[in-house]
Every structure is written in structure tokens, then in C-alpha cells.
Amino acid sequence: MSKSLARVRAALEAAGATTQIRETDDRARTAAGAAEVVGCEVDQIAKSIIFRGEESGHIVLFLTAGGNRVNSGKAAEVAGQDLGKADADQIRAETGFAIGGVAPVGHLQRIEAYIDPRLTEFPEVWAAAGTPRHLFSISPQELIRITGARMAEFTE
Secondary structure, eight states: OOHHHHHHHHHHHHTTOOOEEEEOOGGGGSHHHHHHHHTSOGGGEEEEEEEEETTTOSEEEEEEETTOOBOHHHHHHHHTSOEEEOOHHHHHHHHSOOTTOOOSSOOSSOOEEEEOGGGGGSSOEEEEOSSTTEEEEEOHHHHHHHHOOEEOOOBO
């Protein structure tokens, strides 16, 4: 088991989350492919979209429904600072994950996070479990509890 996957599993267990981690195939690299693999709607895929906070210098996580796109202007307003592109090195340094497998839990340090209200319309959502080939299912309420994500409107 990869270190990243083990860290996600440990974070979920430590939080007492009721979840299932599933190994998938390369289709899980996109929201549409991930939805196809696990048999859910594309909007049930919680994408981890990362920006760099220009004032804080740290990354900001936006958990977005698979069919939605983050509006950078709205996201900056929600975060209370200008947002820029976070590079792969910074993402790995702060989350411990490589791009393509950034999980919403199990980060190396506390991450400021926001969640798309669309995700709360489902009893279950799926998110990356630390690798591009692993996903975990969770209720949106548990995801909010574990991540501390604040609900906000930041999509187009």
C-alpha cells in the first residue's frame, strides 16, 4: 500500500468515518471517468482543486462537484485573498500528495478548505484517496466534519 493511501486510510479511521476505499483504473483521473468506475453521478465526485493564497503563501483547497468548475474570482472572494496557481512541489509539501491524487483528508498540515454546496445534495460522494487510482466514499456531512471545509459558492 502506498504511503499516501495509508495516510488517507489512517486519517479516515482516526476521524471515525464510515467509508469504503476502492481501487480503480486510469479512468479515475477525470471526474467523468471516476463516476463511471464507481457507478455514480459525475457531481458525486468531489474534486480537490488547489490554489495558492497570494497573501498567506499557503494552498487553499476547494472541494468541487465533478461537473462544476471553480470560478477563480468567486474563489478569491470566498478565501479573502487573491489566488494563484500552486505548483506541484508546494502541493506535495503541504498536502503530502501528488497532483492527481490529492485527497481532502490526511494532509501534512492544516489546509484551509471550502466545499461546493452541490456535493451536499447527495447521500454519498467519492473523493481521491491519495493516489490517482484510489477513491473513497463518504457522506458529505462527514467530509465537512473531517476536513473543516466551509460551505461556499465558488463555482461558475
